[in-house]
Amino acid sequence: MHTVETRLAKLARNGDRSAFEELVQLYKDKIYHLAYRMLGNRQEAEDAVQETFLRVYLNLNRYDETQKFSTWIFRIGTNLCIDRLRKKKPNYSLDAELPEGDGGDWYSMLASDEALPEDQVILSETQQHIRGAIEAMPDKYKSVVVLRYLQDMSLQEIGDVLDMPVTTVKTRVHRGREFLRKQLEKLEKKKWTDFF
Known part of the structure; x- marks a missing residue:
């Protein structure tokens, strides 16, 4: 072919x-x-x-x-x-560089339909939290998560790119998702703690 x-x-x-x-x-x-x-x-x-x-x-x-x-x-x-x-x-930081006006950004897929200004602020904060969580992710999970969710590759394609078995890719995608979930939960708790 x-x-x-x-x-x-x-x-x-x-x-x-x-x-x-x-x-x-x-x-x-x-x-x-x-x-x-x-x-x-x-x-x-x-x-x-x-x-x-x-x-x-x-x-x-x-x-x-x-x-x-x-x-x-x-x-x-x-x-x-x-x-x-x-x-x-x-040196992982939640204040990682954020692009200004980065057009082809995957976060733009999170929402559209002209959100209200206060919704935009919340969305922007969420984007920063997700970015920070990805930044803090261990490298071995970061590569599979980026290829899976941001490059939209199949598990088989990721296996080919990283030269590893699909079972390993599956495990790393799962652990990467868990890592992100825990990071975002921590941020959510911290936000409420700071609020009160």
Whole structure:
């Protein structure tokens, strides 16, 4: 099965620059969103995108055309983010950088229908809490949760990207969800404690 991406990768491998540019156009936003969700920082996400495409370019000759190109590029991007997270000191904070006017944001899917200003404030707080909970999540859960819920990948696709059995992916998704739930419950309790 030869997809457009596979054909483009083949052309790029043979020196076709416009084919490589097309691959960049197809994947730069997806890789940026993945990196931003994992790293929680705009500048680091942009650096990760550049590094991902550099690695893709340098390793095109190693791309196995029997696998989906998307799996291959997501594996490179995810591994890069995991490496960056390991090198970073664990300084988790609920005041993580929040993008101003970040258009393609997954939080925009939480609600629309022109909410009232006070609802907007509550939604914004919820978004910050969710972001903070994702920031605090252990790396091994963060990658599967980001791929599952923010990149909308199937368990099998995540297994392919992270090169792990689907049973492990399932376990990590479950534990990641539990971690998020507990973090959000703690915040909820704290909010009520602060209120009274």
